[in-house]
Amino acid sequence: MVTTETGSLFLQPDRNLALELVRATEAAAIRAVPFIGKGDKLGADGAAVDAMRKFLGTVNFDGVVVIGEGEKDNAPMLFNGEHVGNGHGPSCDIAVDPIDGTSLTAAGRQNALSMIAVSDRGAMLDASTVFYMDKIVTGAEGIGVVDIRRPIAENIRALAKAKGKPIGEIVVAVLDRPRHAEFIEAIRATGAGTRLMLDGDVAGGINAAMYGTRIDMCAGIGGSPEGIVTACAIKALGGFIQTTLYPTKDEERQRGLDAGLKFDHVYEADDLVRSDNTFFVATGVTDGGLVSGVRRMGPIIRTESIVLRSRSGTIRRVTADHLAAKWLDH
Ligand code: VTB
DSSP states (O other): OOEETTEESSOSSOTTHHHHHHHHHHHHHHHHGGGTTSSOHHHHHHHHHHHHHHHHTTSSSEEEEEEETTTTTTOOOOOTTOEESOSOSOEEEEEEEEEEOHHHHHHTOSOOEEEEEEEETTOBOOOTTOOEEEEEEEOGGGTTTOOTTSOHHHHHHHHHHHHTOOGGGOEEEEEOOGGGHHHHHHHHHTTOEEEEESSOHHHHHHHHHSTTSSOOEEEEEEEHHHHHHHHHHHHHHTOEEEEEEOOSSHHHHHHHHHTTOOSSOOEEHHHHBOOSOEEEEEEESSOOSSSOOOEEETTEEEEEEEEEETTTTEEEEEEEEEEGGGGSOO
């Protein structure tokens, strides 16, 4: 290992990996564009998956897909256990979501993202046997203050106090699902507001943990893969996340138990990703609060991405202009 006075240059995963990964989310987002608003969810996902797989193949790392989106929705996917990357370089776990928000993309709605999270090999919790998690995500102010075991009203009050904000100004992002009807009522009963999301609770979680956004908390039941991906991002943002597994069927619970998962356990950030070396990259497919979607500007295709790296605690915004002509034939 090569080191400098400031420490190791080639820690695993390597810092340059983040910028390599962003090429893959950019590619997936660009390839999804012809499907935006065309009503073809699987077509959009398939195009994004293919592009992501192809670009990841050129990246200098030895990645294993620990958690891939798609199983719950029977979507095309990068399979769990699939090796990605060129097989050289750092050994990593990778969680992929070539499009988080395939329905949003197909409908032509906002907030669809292409995303990848990476950590050291063996660090990510394999929660693939259980499709849903109950989650609560906030910024650093929630650490030691918010607890998923407590009623949402208490958590909102505690967070408002920690943030020095009136409760009436607290905004909680929640997936707009029938299962959340009572939960949403309980949030509003405190005086806080909701930001109802059609999909995309990863972006909701990131917005909750980032400074300078309108969202203070993201809470409720969403996908397990999205929980792991969110945890990778939260580690870089210095925020707070807790989750509990939420099986919907007895068989699912049994499969989870067989896989060593615990149902009476609160999974904290360090349980979800057992490493402080995580990367999270996301590129906008359609416009959203985090990043803008892919835009065609004459001969140029413009993409916007964010790149988070936990070891350095950096949030980078990457805008890239791609010559459209280069994208016609590969
Ligand atoms: C959420 C959402 C995702 O899955 O995690 C959701 O953020 C949870 O499942 O974009 P349901 O849709 O069944 O509620 C997604 O919608 C992706 O499938």
